[in-house]
Each structure stands twice: as C-alpha cells, then as structure tokens.
Amino acid sequence: MFGFFRKRSTQLAIGATALAGGAYTVAVFSKSTHNNAEYNKAFYKPFQKELEPPPSRESLLDRVKSTPKYDVLVIGGGATGTGVAVDAATRGLNVCLLEKTDFAAETSSKSTKMAHGGVRYLEKAIFQLSKAQLDLVIEALNERANMLRTAPHLCSVLPIMIPVYEWWRIPYYYAGCKLYDWFAGSQNLRASTVFSREMTTAIAPMLNDSELKAACVYHDGSFNDARMNTTLAITAVDHGATVLNYMEVKQLIKSSENKVLGAIAVDRETGLEYEIKATATVNATGPYADKILEMDENANGKPPKTAQFPRMVVPSSGVHVVLPEYYCPRDMGLLDPSTKDGRVMFFLPWQGKVLAGTTDNPLKEAISNPSPSEEDIQDILNELQNYITFPVQRDDVLSAWSGIRPLVRDPSNVPKGLDPSTSSTQGLVRSHLIYTTETGLVTISGGKWTTYREMAEETVDKLLKDFDFGRTLKPCQTKQIILVGGEDYTKNYSAKLMHTYHIPLTLAKHLSHNYGTRSPLILELYTQNDINKLPVVLAGNKSFTPSKDSVTKNNELSYASFDEPFTVAELKYSLRYEYTRTPLDFIARRSRLAFLNAREALRAVDGITTLMKEEFGWDSSKAQRLREEAREYIAKMGIPPSSDDSLVPVTN
Structure with missing residues (x-):
C-alpha cells in the first residue's frame, strides 16, 4: 500500500x-x-577556470595590415553578419568582419527575444493558402531547434499561454497550436495542451479571470539576443576570423572593371584608415543595407552626397517595454493573438523581468537608436491591461526601446525615390533575400533572428558558387558546432556553480544562462577580491563617501542597487574576452542592464566608466565623452517622466 x-x-x-x-x-x-x-x-566535468583571452584588438588590427587579401569581407556585425563569419570561418575561409559600432548595437539587440516559427505566419499560411508563409514557418521551426542545440546556455524552451475568454475560441486556438506542433515534426519541443480556468489562474494569478474560460499553451524558444550576437562574434574569432567592432566602412574598393575588391574602413577609436581587400564582399548591415548598395552604385565606391530613400529595405519600428516580474508568470509567457489593429503581442518572462511588445510603425528610412514614443508605450500597456487584474501603471516601466525591422524586397524592381513609409509593413513576409549586384557585391538582408544560421549558410553557399577561392573547402559546419559557452553545458549548471563558489541562486542562474561553461572564468575573478563582487551600479561610485543629502536624493544605496546580478567581475571578464570598448557596450549589450532597468543603468554609468578608464588608460576627456554617450542613450529608454530628474542627463 x-x-x-x-x-x-x-x-x-x-x-x-x-x-x-x-x-x-x-x-x-x-x-x-x-x-x-x-x-x-x-x-561532472571539471570547470574551465583558465582560458587564454582571444587576440587583442591591436593584434587583430595588425593582422589586417599584414593580410594582403582576405577570402571574405563581411560588413556588419549583427546577427546575420556574425553568422556569416562563423559559417565562412568554419568552412576554412579567411574572414574579416567590420562593424561600425558594436555587435548587436542596433536591430539584433532589440528583438522580441524569441526563437520561434511564427504562429501568426502559420495562421496566414492556412487562411491565405500561402505556401511562402508556410515555408517560412517550417524553416524557422527547424532553425529554432538548431538555436536550442548550438547555444543551450543562451536558449531555452518557453511555454506560452493564450488566455481564452470565449468558449468557441478554445478549439480554434487549440487546433492552431497542434498544427504548430505537427509542422515542427521531430523538432517539436513539447506537446501543446489546454489548461482549465482553475489551472490557468493558479499558474498566472495576475490574469483577469472574470470572463476567463481556459488557456491554450504551446511552446517556443526564448533567448538573449545581444549575448547570442556577441557569442557568435567570439566563436568566429575562435575559428580564425578577424572580427572588429568600431570600424566604419567609408568606401568600397572598385577595380577598373567596376568589380568590388573590398573596402576602406576607418578605426573610429584612432581615426586611422585601413584598406581591406577580399575576393568576396558581403553586405550584412540589416536596416542599413541600402547605404552600402548606394556606395556600390558609385563608380568610386563612395556614398551619395544626398540622402536616398531605401529601395531594398522597407524599415519599420517596433517598440518593446520591460516590466517587473509580477506582470507575467515566472516560467510562462502570454500571447495576445489579436490586438485592435490586428497584430500579435507577447508578454514574456525574460532575464527575471517581463518583456512586452511589439508595435509596428513604417518609417521613411532606418535611423540609429530611435526613441520609443509615449504613444507606443501606452499602446502596449493598454493591451496588457486587457489581461491583468490590477492597474497597469506607466511608472512600472523599467525600460523601453525601439528597434528597426529590416523587411526586404528586390531592389531591382523598385524605382528610385519611392517613399517606403507610404505602405503598411504587415503584409510583408519576414523572409530573407540574397541579392548580388553586377559589381559582385553580395547583400543578405531580411529574415529574423531565428533563421540567422540558415541565412548565413545560404550566403556562404552563394559565395562558393560565384567566387573562386582557389582551394577545396569544407561543407557547412554550423549544424554541428556548439557556440562558445555551450560546450559540455547542462541545465543544472547553475547548481554546480552554487556548490563550487557558494554564490546566491540569482547570480548562479544569471551567469550560467548567459555565459554557460565560461561562467567559472567570471567567478574566478569574482573570488579574487571584494571589489570584484560589487554590483556595477556601485562600482567606483562616489556615494560610498558622500554627504547624507546626496545619498538620499539619488537613492544610490537602495535595495535595487543590489538586486541586479551584474558585478565588477563580469565587467572585467567582458573587457578581456568580449571586445567591450565603451561603457555602453557593457551596460546595453554585454550585461543587458540598460534593457532590463534603465534607471539602475543610469546609476551604473559613472562606476563602469571609472573602471574602464583605469583599464584602458583613457584621459579624462575621453572618459567624459563616453560617459555622456552612455547616459544619453539610456535616457531615451522609456524612463517614466515622473522619475527623479537628477538621473536624466540634460542635453542641448
């Protein structure tokens, strides 16, 4: 018994x-x-506690000087560009990648953080009888599985709940979820199911259950986009690629026959110019693909004197907001399948917070670091209020940002001067396009994060078909390789870190889920001294010895200062191993602090800048310039108007 x-x-x-x-x-x-x-x-394989840092930026620049000709030059260090660099390098090609600012500085850090097939595309495929839409879903479902396998530390399975408030919709949504499972085939993550009203409210007590009937649950992947991008860049370096951020392409090099032979780039840190020649040149600049194409149209490879409307990329902006963890279940997302204007909106747990979005607004041209409008932020909050039982407050917004989607079309079919903002972007399929000009410039754009690997594979296949590299190369390797940090990773890795280093669960989970098996490298720094254990919000902060009034005013020693798991040790690791060059690189993209809590990120700027100044030997002028650059960027990230004015920098 x-x-x-x-x-x-x-x-x-x-x-x-x-x-x-x-x-x-x-x-x-x-x-x-x-x-x-x-x-x-x-x-239990032993931790890797020591690792030789990758080549320094200086040694990579020396490599550029001493290399007469690369096999492949990649312009753009976002998801697609770094994906192409990894694919090409692992096949045996000599690769150089140039990024104007930092890896994932634009679109690739501002996604919905989902590795997914696209449930809305499946619905369109069925009702519009569109094979193109269906192919996109199946392609993405296959690539979703690849992301989970190649970066197990960065990607995880996320159940997503669709609250249902009308009885007749239950079989409709459930059938859609089961079709989603079916098209995934052997790559399906877990079986979709239906929760009763009681089970739904037990899992998601924040939901308004007054008219709730049930909930359908399906599964997709969730990941950290900017960390994935950095991981791809480091993986490419590990396989021999020359990867450089803060290198701006000023001009394409052309032959007398008008063929592209490479590019002239400027090191934005020193102002020095480098002439980089290559057998093949790839334009992987995402929303800015038309800028390189405009250079390509010029006989001298120079940009036009007057701004042009984009012909290949149809840019649109999408806004996301981040809210406290109590707006969503800890391990399950929510999906609003049909907003008032016909969009799909997600509310997802991410990095200990809740990510909500997205909006969709057409633009005339892609602009760098667009600011989220109050109207878009309120739009998301209003949609969320339809599901939440307590008042959704603007002051709860921890951060907000606007990203540019590179929806694409064949530029050869688009007349010059056509304003792309005059038509809606909702009808465009987010598939990718590889376009080769008469000069031999290969442009890859469009798609989405989930399909980055396949986009890269198709691009390198195109290069091997169209260019002679003078030797036999390996077939595509990216379905087999594991990205750095994913080797020997297990889902209980955080427990092993806690046992070995006696650290809190929050810190262990943060490190294991963002650095994988490279976490011990950070924790070895963490254990060296008490300074390295400090939260970066407090590192180098003058508020340890200020007047009482200044501490009270800025609230710099609040509990929130210790609530975010980003330490000085993590900063020092990123400087040595991840080509962090500015305070903003770390705050926004290596640690994601700016995207998770903009107010705390503003408080962290001074300390991070002080530490980096000491590490790199900056003079006071450069440190101040980079400090203000970071503060101005973060100040645009949706900080509520009611916040302490002393936190927000004054700009002219």
Whole structure:
C-alpha cells in the first residue's frame, strides 16, 4: 500500500511539473552509482577556470595590415553578419568582419527575444493558402531547434499561454497550436495542451479571470539576443576570423572593371584608415543595407552626397517595454493573438523581468537608436491591461526601446525615390533575400533572428558558387558546432556553480544562462577580491563617501542597487574576452542592464566608466565623452517622466 502511494505521489509531482511548463528529470540512484567516484568524475566535468583571452584588438588590427587579401569581407556585425563569419570561418575561409559600432548595437539587440516559427505566419499560411508563409514557418521551426542545440546556455524552451475568454475560441486556438506542433515534426519541443480556468489562474494569478474560460499553451524558444550576437562574434574569432567592432566602412574598393575588391574602413577609436581587400564582399548591415548598395552604385565606391530613400529595405519600428516580474508568470509567457489593429503581442518572462511588445510603425528610412514614443508605450500597456487584474501603471516601466525591422524586397524592381513609409509593413513576409549586384557585391538582408544560421549558410553557399577561392573547402559546419559557452553545458549548471563558489541562486542562474561553461572564468575573478563582487551600479561610485543629502536624493544605496546580478567581475571578464570598448557596450549589450532597468543603468554609468578608464588608460576627456554617450542613450529608454530628474542627463 505504501508503495502505491509513493508511486502515485511521484506521478502527480511529475505531472504537475510538466503542466506548469517546466522541464523535469527523473533520476534513479543506486548505492553503487551514487558512491562511485569514477561515475561522478565522468558525469561532472571539471570547470574551465583558465582560458587564454582571444587576440587583442591591436593584434587583430595588425593582422589586417599584414593580410594582403582576405577570402571574405563581411560588413556588419549583427546577427546575420556574425553568422556569416562563423559559417565562412568554419568552412576554412579567411574572414574579416567590420562593424561600425558594436555587435548587436542596433536591430539584433532589440528583438522580441524569441526563437520561434511564427504562429501568426502559420495562421496566414492556412487562411491565405500561402505556401511562402508556410515555408517560412517550417524553416524557422527547424532553425529554432538548431538555436536550442548550438547555444543551450543562451536558449531555452518557453511555454506560452493564450488566455481564452470565449468558449468557441478554445478549439480554434487549440487546433492552431497542434498544427504548430505537427509542422515542427521531430523538432517539436513539447506537446501543446489546454489548461482549465482553475489551472490557468493558479499558474498566472495576475490574469483577469472574470470572463476567463481556459488557456491554450504551446511552446517556443526564448533567448538573449545581444549575448547570442556577441557569442557568435567570439566563436568566429575562435575559428580564425578577424572580427572588429568600431570600424566604419567609408568606401568600397572598385577595380577598373567596376568589380568590388573590398573596402576602406576607418578605426573610429584612432581615426586611422585601413584598406581591406577580399575576393568576396558581403553586405550584412540589416536596416542599413541600402547605404552600402548606394556606395556600390558609385563608380568610386563612395556614398551619395544626398540622402536616398531605401529601395531594398522597407524599415519599420517596433517598440518593446520591460516590466517587473509580477506582470507575467515566472516560467510562462502570454500571447495576445489579436490586438485592435490586428497584430500579435507577447508578454514574456525574460532575464527575471517581463518583456512586452511589439508595435509596428513604417518609417521613411532606418535611423540609429530611435526613441520609443509615449504613444507606443501606452499602446502596449493598454493591451496588457486587457489581461491583468490590477492597474497597469506607466511608472512600472523599467525600460523601453525601439528597434528597426529590416523587411526586404528586390531592389531591382523598385524605382528610385519611392517613399517606403507610404505602405503598411504587415503584409510583408519576414523572409530573407540574397541579392548580388553586377559589381559582385553580395547583400543578405531580411529574415529574423531565428533563421540567422540558415541565412548565413545560404550566403556562404552563394559565395562558393560565384567566387573562386582557389582551394577545396569544407561543407557547412554550423549544424554541428556548439557556440562558445555551450560546450559540455547542462541545465543544472547553475547548481554546480552554487556548490563550487557558494554564490546566491540569482547570480548562479544569471551567469550560467548567459555565459554557460565560461561562467567559472567570471567567478574566478569574482573570488579574487571584494571589489570584484560589487554590483556595477556601485562600482567606483562616489556615494560610498558622500554627504547624507546626496545619498538620499539619488537613492544610490537602495535595495535595487543590489538586486541586479551584474558585478565588477563580469565587467572585467567582458573587457578581456568580449571586445567591450565603451561603457555602453557593457551596460546595453554585454550585461543587458540598460534593457532590463534603465534607471539602475543610469546609476551604473559613472562606476563602469571609472573602471574602464583605469583599464584602458583613457584621459579624462575621453572618459567624459563616453560617459555622456552612455547616459544619453539610456535616457531615451522609456524612463517614466515622473522619475527623479537628477538621473536624466540634460542635453542641448
């Protein structure tokens, strides 16, 4: 009898865990295996506590000087550009990648953080009988599985709940979810299901359940986009590529036959120019693809004197906001399948907060770092209020940003001077396009984060077909390789970190989920001294010895200062291993602090700048310039108007 109850309670516990959307593992221990030292040694591989840093920026620049000709020059260091660099380098090509600012500085850091097939595209494919839409879904579902496999530390399975408030919609949504599972085939993550009203409110008590009937649940992937981008860049370097941020392409090099032979780039840190020649040149600049195409149209490879309307990219802006964790279940997202204007809106747990978005507004041209409008922020909050039982408040917005989507079309079919903002972007499929000009410039644009790997593979396949590299090369390797940090990673890695380094769970999960098996490199720095254990919000901060009034005014020693898991050790790691060059690189893209909590990010600027000034030997003028650059960027990230004015920099 007792055996029956033990068996039944185990079944119920496993069932409850599965229904809640969490992964579970049933472990069977025997005395012999539990005490077997050899078994434990084989299963728990030792931490990598030391690693030679990648080539310094200076040595990479020396490599550029000494290389007469690369096989491939990639312009653009976003998801697609770094993906192309990894694919080409792992096939045996000599690759140089140039990024104007920082990896993921634009679109690639401002996504919805989902590795997904696109449930809305599936709905359109069925009702519009569109094979193109269906192919896009199936392609993305396959690539979703690849992201989860190649970067297991950065990507995880996320259940997504669709609250249903009308009985007739339950079979409709459930059928759609099951079709989504079916088209994923063997790559399906977990089976979709239906939750009762009681189960739904137990998992998501913040939901308004007054008219709730049930909820349909399907599964997709969630990931950290900017960290994924940086990881791709470092992986490319590990495979021999020359990867440089803050290198701006000023001119394409042309032959007498008007063929592209490379580019002239300026090091934005020193102002020095570099002539970089290559057999093949790839334009992977996302929303700015037309800028390079305009250079390509000029016989001398120079940009036009007057601004042009984009012909290839149809830019649109999408706004996201970040809210406190109580707006969404901890391990399950919410989906609003049909907003008033026909869009799909997500509310997703991400990095300990809740990510909500997105809007869709057409633009005349792609602009750098667009600011989210109050109207767009309120639009998202108003949609969320339809589901939340308590008042959704503007002051709860921790951060907000606007990103540019590079929706594309064939530029050869578009007349010059056509304003792209005169038509809606909703009808455009987010597939990608590879376009080769008569000069040999290869442009890859469009698509989405989930399909970056396949886009890169197709681009390099195109290069191998159209250019002679003078030797036999390997086939595509990117379905087999594991990105840096994912090697030997296990889902219980955070527990191992806690056991070895005696750190809090929040810090262990943050490091394991963003750095994977490279986390011990950070924690070795963390244990060196007490300074390295400090939150970056307090690092180098003068408020440790200020007057009482200044501490009270800026609230710099609040609990929130210790609530974010970003430490001085993580900053120092990023300087040594990830080509962090400015305070903004770390605050916005390596650590994501600006995207998670803009107010705390503003407080962190001074300390981070002080530490980087010491590390790099900056003079006071450069440190001040980079400090203000970071503060101005963060000040545009949706900080509520009611916030302390002393935090927001005054700009002219």
